[in-house]
Amino acid sequence: MALVLNEEQQMLRDSAKSFIQESSPVGALRKLRDSGEEWSPELWSGMAEMGWTGIAIPEDFGGLEFGYVGAGIVLEECGRTLAASPLLSSSFVCASLLEAVGNEAQKESLLAAIAGGETVFTLALCEGDRFDPTRIATTAAADGDTYVLNGSKKHVLDGDLANTFIVVARLTGDADSEDGLGLFLVDRDTEGLSVSTTLNADNRRVGNLDFESVRVAANAVIGKPGANGAALARALDIGAALSAAELLGVAQESFERTLDYLKDRKQFGVPVASFQALQHRAAQLFCELELCKSCVLKALQAIDQDSPDRSTLVSMAKAKVAKTSKLAVNEAVQMHAGIGMTDEFDIGFFMKRSAAACQEYGDYYFHSDRFAELGGY
Amino acid sequence: MALVLNEEQQMLRDSAKSFIQESSPVGALRKLRDSGEEWSPELWSGMAEMGWTGIAIPEDFGGLEFGYVGAGIVLEECGRTLAASPLLSSSFVCASLLEAVGNEAQKESLLAAIAGGETVFTLALCEGDRFDPTRIATTAAADGDTYVLNGSKKHVLDGDLANTFIVVARLTGDADSEDGLGLFLVDRDTEGLSVSTTLNADNRRVGNLDFESVRVAANAVIGKPGANGAALARALDIGAALSAAELLGVAQESFERTLDYLKDRKQFGVPVASFQALQHRAAQLFCELELCKSCVLKALQAIDQDSPDRSTLVSMAKAKVAKTSKLAVNEAVQMHAGIGMTDEFDIGFFMKRSAAACQEYGDYYFHSDRFAELGGY
C-alpha cells in the first residue's frame, strides 16, 4: 500500500481541518479552562454530525468504516487545535474492543450508540502511575452467571465524561500474568463503583475508580473471559497509534507557530529566523517531524491491514513521535522565549497537551522498550 | 581538598607539557605508524628520566610519590599529543597492585624496576571483547606451592611491550563469581604461554594470551590468592580515572585545534568561526569539556585520598569524559570537513585514539551502568 493519503483521505483531512479550526480553535480550550470545564458537548455533537464518532466503525453498525488511517487524520487535526473530546477512548479504543469480541446484541446496541455519539465509553485498565497493561490486580469473581468486581483503576482517560467503563479485571493468576483477564461493561452509576476525577495540566480530567463488590450481569461481559488478549492488544495498539497521530498534530502545529513567530519577531534589528543556530535547530526538528509523519501513517495502515508487524510499527510510531513532540514543544517555548512562558500566549497549551498525550497508551520508554523486545533484543 | 591544582602540580603540568610537546608531538605518532612501530623506547627512557615511570610509586621504592593527580596530569599531556607509552599499564595500574598486595621482596625488586622504567608490566584481565572484570574463566590450579594456569586473555593493553604479565586467574567458583581470583606474575617467555598481538586503529598493539599449563612459582604469586578483590578494584579504578585523564587531553586538544581551524578557515568570504550554528556547537562542547576537567580532577583526588566515593566518582569521570570525547572528535572531523577526512591531516589520529581510550578500563556504557548501580538504582 502506497505510503500516501488517497484522494478520499485527503478530502477527509481538508474537511476535518476546516471543521476543527472553525469550531474548536485553541481559543476554545482557553475558554473551557477559564470556565472550569473540560469539554464541549456542542463540539462533540458536531463531531458526531461529521461522522467522526463512527469513522472507524463498520457500516453495519452505523459507522463510516473509514478505517484507522481516517481516524488518525481526524485526531491529527484535533491535535493541531488541542480540541478535547473522548473520540480516542470511546469511538476508537472501546469501539474496536466491542467490534472484536462483543456479541451481536452488544454490537448492535452499543456500537450504534457510540457511532452516533450518544454515549461515551472508556477503557479502565491501568492501576499504577505508569502505563502497564499487564499489571492487573482488580479481580472479577464468578458468581453464577454474574461477576463481582473488586479493586481500583487510576488515571482513566475521559473518566469524568464516560457513561460506561470497559473494565479489565482478573479472573485468575497473579497481578503480573498476562492471561486470565476479562472485560466487563460497568455503567458509571452502578452500585459499589465510586468515581473521582483529577484535573490534569492539559485541562482534561482523568478518573480514579474504586470497585467495591460491583456486580456485573451476564450480558455485561464482553468476549470470552480469559481469552480477549488479542483484541485487547489490538485496541491498545490502536490507542497508541492514534495517540501518536494526535501528538503529531500537536508537534507540527507548535513547530509551524514557532516558525511563524521567528520570522515575525525582530531582535538586534533582524528577524530572529535569520540566526543560523536557530535555523539549524528548526531544520533538524523539521526532519524529525517528517519522519514522524511517515511513522504514523505506516502504523495506522498496519492496523487497517492487520499487518503481522503491527505492534512493532505502532511502538516505533509512538516512541518516535513522543520523543519528537517533546523536542518540538521545548523548542517552541524556548524560541518564543519570555512571551512563550506567559499564560496569555497559546504556545504553553501545546506543551501541556504534549506531555499528557506522550503518556497516553504508553510513553516513549514503554514503546522503545517494547520495540526492542519485539525486535528480539 | 580544593578542586584545583596546587603549585607543585601546576609545575608538573608545565614541565610535562613542554617535555611531551617537544619529544613526542603528534608527528611522532605518524612516524611510528608509517614505519610500522608502536612505541618509542627513546621516549620511554625520557619519561623515566623525568620520573614519570615512578610518579605514583612511594619514595621508599624509588618513586616520586606524587600521587594519582600527578599521574593524571602527565597522562593528560600525553593525550594531547597522542604519545604512546605503557605508563598507564605498567607504572600506574600494575604498580598500584604490587604496592597494595605484593610482599616486601616483590615490592623491593619489582616496584623499583617499574619506577625506573627498566621493565614493563601489564595486567592480563579480560577474556571477552567488552570490558568485564568479573568474567574470568582462566584457571589457576594449586600444585604444591606452585600454580598451573590454563585459559586465555584478550585485548591485553601494551601486550606487545610487556615483559611481565600480572594474570588474573580463578582459583574457585564460576566464571562469573567475583571471589576466588588470584594474581600471578608471568614472564613473557614462560613455557606454555603464547602471545600474539593485534594492531588497533590507534596504532597501539594489544596482546592475546594463551596459557597452556603455565607453571607459576610460589614467589610469583601476588597477595593472598582469593583475597585481592579490593586491591584489584582500586587498580581498575586507577586505570579508569587515568584513562579519563588521557582522554580529556585527547578531547581538549581536538577541540582547540578545531577552534583554531575554524578561525583560520574562510568560507563564503568570512571565517567559518563566524557562523552562529558552529559557534553554539563549539560553546556547548566547551561547557562539556569544562565539566570533564572537574570530574577528572575530583576522581583522581578521590583515589589519592582513598575516598569512600572513589568508585562512583571514577565511573562518573570515565562515563562523562568518554561521552564528551566522542562528541569532541566527531565535531572535530565534521568541522574540519573534507580535509579532516584525509590521512594527511592530523585530526583523524585523535578520533582513532579517542575510540580506543574510551574502551580502556571500561567504556561509557560500563561506567554509567556502574554509576547507577552504586547509586542504588
Added chain:
Amino acid sequence: MPNLEEFRQQTRAWLEESCPASMRNPINSDKDQCWGGRNWVFESDEQRLWLECMAERGWTAPQWPKEYGGGGLSREEAKILKQEMARITARRPLESFGIDMLGPALLKFASEEQKQRYIPEIIRGEIRWCQGYSEPNAGSDLASLQMRAEDKGDHYLVNGSKVWTSYADKSDWIFCLVRTDFDAPKHKGISFLLFDMTSPGVSTNPIKLISGKSPFCETVCENVKVPKENLVGELNKGWDIAKYLLTHEREMIGGFGLSRAGTKTLGQMAVSAIGVADGRLAERGIRTDIADFEIDEMAFALTIERVVDEAKAGQGTGAASSLLKLYGTELNKDRNELLMSIGGSEALAWESEGGETQAQHWLRSKGNSIEGGTSEIQLNIIAKRILGMPG
C-alpha cells in the same frame, strides 16, 4: 586561626540565644520567607524579631561595610556564619533583591550620599526593591530598551514599560534601566535610575505564566517624575552597571541546577516510584537517562566547586558565569523532564493541596533558560568572549 574559631563559638552562642524556635523550622509557605519593606505583614513576632536582631548586627548583609550598617565580616567569617545558621537550620532573616542584586551595584557605582541613604534601609529590610530591565518586545536584545527618561531640568520624566519585574506589585522602589540619550548607539544612551513605586504614574500588572501564578509583573510608567539625584553612576553609562548586575544574576540562576541538594537523588526517587526488577530500576530506559543526568549534575556541582576554588587560588578565568547559567538551567529542565517521566500519569495532575504540583514545577523550569539571558545568549557570550570566535 584561633580568632576564627573564637568567632565561631561566639556566633554559635549568639545564634542559639537569638534565633527564635519557629525561625528554625523549614519554609512551608510563601509567608515563611520574610521580604520586608513598607507593607510587609510579619507572620509572627518571631519573624519580626529575627529580622531585627540580625539587621542590628548587619548580618542580613554579612560582608557589607560596617559604615553603612553591614556586618563587615571577612569571607571566612561570613562562611562560618552561614555554617552555623545551617547547623540550627535557621531561616534567612530577609529575602531581598536589595541585598542580592542592587546592593553590590550601589557599593560599586553609587555616590557616597546614595550609599548612605539606600544601603542601611536595604540591610534593615525597610525598603523592598524590584528590578526593571526587560521590556516588552526587547527580549534578549536588552540594550534595545525603549523606556525614556527625559531631562526636564530638575527631574527626569519617565515613560515606558518593563516586563518580568518580579514582585513589582509588592515592592517599594525599583532600580531601572532607562534611555537618556535617544540618538546615541543603543548601548550608549542608557542610564541607571532608582525611583519610588508610589510615584504618580507607576502601575503594575501581575503576569500569569504557563505554570500558573508568578511573582512577575508588567510595570508601566506614564509621566513619572524622578528626582535627578536618583541617577546612579554617570549619565548614559548605565550599561556598565547592567552588565555587572546581569553577570551576578546569571550566577544565581545557574545555581538552580543544584537547588535540591540534600534531598533524595533522582535515582532513589525513581526506585520508590517505579520499583526494581532483576536488581535494577525496573524501567531501564529511564535508568540510563537518570544516570546520564546524575553524572552531569554531579559534574556540574564539581564545576561550581572548581570555579570557586580556582577563583580563590587566583586561577579563575572570570568567564564562568555564562557557563554556569547555561548548564545549570538546562540541567534543571532535564531534571524536571525526568521527574515527569518517573511520575508517569500522576505527574500530570494540575492541582494539589500542598503547594505547587510537579507539572507546575516542570513548566516553570522552562523559564530558567530564558530569564536572566537566554541559553542562546549565553552560548553567544561563550563563543565570542571565551572562545574568541568572531562576528
Added chain:
Amino acid sequence: MPNLEEFRQQTRAWLEESCPASMRNPINSDKDQCWGGRNWVFESDEQRLWLECMAERGWTAPQWPKEYGGGGLSREEAKILKQEMARITARRPLESFGIDMLGPALLKFASEEQKQRYIPEIIRGEIRWCQGYSEPNAGSDLASLQMRAEDKGDHYLVNGSKVWTSYADKSDWIFCLVRTDFDAPKHKGISFLLFDMTSPGVSTNPIKLISGKSPFCETVCENVKVPKENLVGELNKGWDIAKYLLTHEREMIGGFGLSRAGTKTLGQMAVSAIGVADGRLAERGIRTDIADFEIDEMAFALTIERVVDEAKAGQGTGAASSLLKLYGTELNKDRNELLMSIGGSEALAWESEGGETQAQHWLRSKGNSIEGGTSEIQLNIIAKRILGMPG
C-alpha cells in the same frame, strides 16, 4: 496492465537465459563490480558478456531514450527489470558515474551532437567518467571555485585543481565545473566542461583517508587545452547544471542509511556479540541506544518510501533531497558508532584478512556527512528553501 505482466515474463525468461551464473554471485571484491572504460580489465569473460548483452538492449540505462542506445523503458517496466534482476540476484552489469550522474545532466542540458556522441558510449560502458566539482580550499563554498578555463579562440585553456574526484586515476574523461568569467559574481561565471583525462597537462594523485585507501584523488590541470565544443549548456550557466547534479548526488548518498537492508539488524548483532540477561540484551544502555537507532532507521526508510509514493501521486514537495542526504548520512554514522560499541575491543582492530575492518567502516562513515554537501549545508538549505527562513 497485461502488457506489464507480459514484459515481466519476457524479461524473466531473457535474464534467466542471458545472465551468466557467476554474475549472480554476491559482490566480494572490488573487481566484481564492473566499471568499464578504456582500461577496464574484465575479471572474467562472463563479466564482459553480461555487460555486452545488457548494453545491447540499453538495459545498463533502462529508462534512457532508445535513440541514444538507452532501454526506453517506462518507470513501471524499469521497476520490473530491477525486481527480476533482484530475483536472480543478478549483479548490476555496469557501475558508472556516467549513468548515475553525468547522463541525466546531458539529457537535460547538452546539445543534440553531444548527446549522440557521449550517451551511447556511457551506456556501453566504453568511457569511464569522473566528476570534478570540489576544489582545495573551496569546501562547502563550492561556487568559490578557482579552476580557470580561458577562452583562447579555438579552445579553452584550463588551469587549477580539483579534489575528491573519485576514481580520477582510473577514469577516461572528466565532467568539470570551471570558471569562465572572472569578474562576474561567483555563481555566475561558472561553466560545465568535459575533457579527456589523457589530455596533456592532466595529472592525478590518490588521496588517503583516515580510514585508509580511498577512490578519491586530487586532479591537477596545467595548461590543458579543451576544445570549445566540449562546453555543455550555455557559457557561464554551469551553476544550473551543478545544482541539478548535486541534488541528484544528495539523494544517492542519503541512501547510505539503508545500505545494509536484508542483513541482520543491529539488535540481533548485539545479541550475538553481547548476549542476553533476564531476557533482554545484557548491556541495557546499548539496548536503549540501539532501539533509538532502529526506530530512526525504520522511520527514515519509511520516509524514503513516502517521498517516492508522494512523488508518484504528484504530492511531492520536491525538496526532500536535503532531508534524505542529511538524515541518511547521520544515521549511518550513528550505526557505525553503535557497531563500535557493540564490538568492543574487537572492533578496534585495524587489520583483517577479509576486506575492511569495522574500524575502517566507522572512520569512513564520518565522511558521509561531509561529501556531497556537508550536513551544515543541508541544514542551511532546509532552513532557507523549505522553511523559508531569511538571511
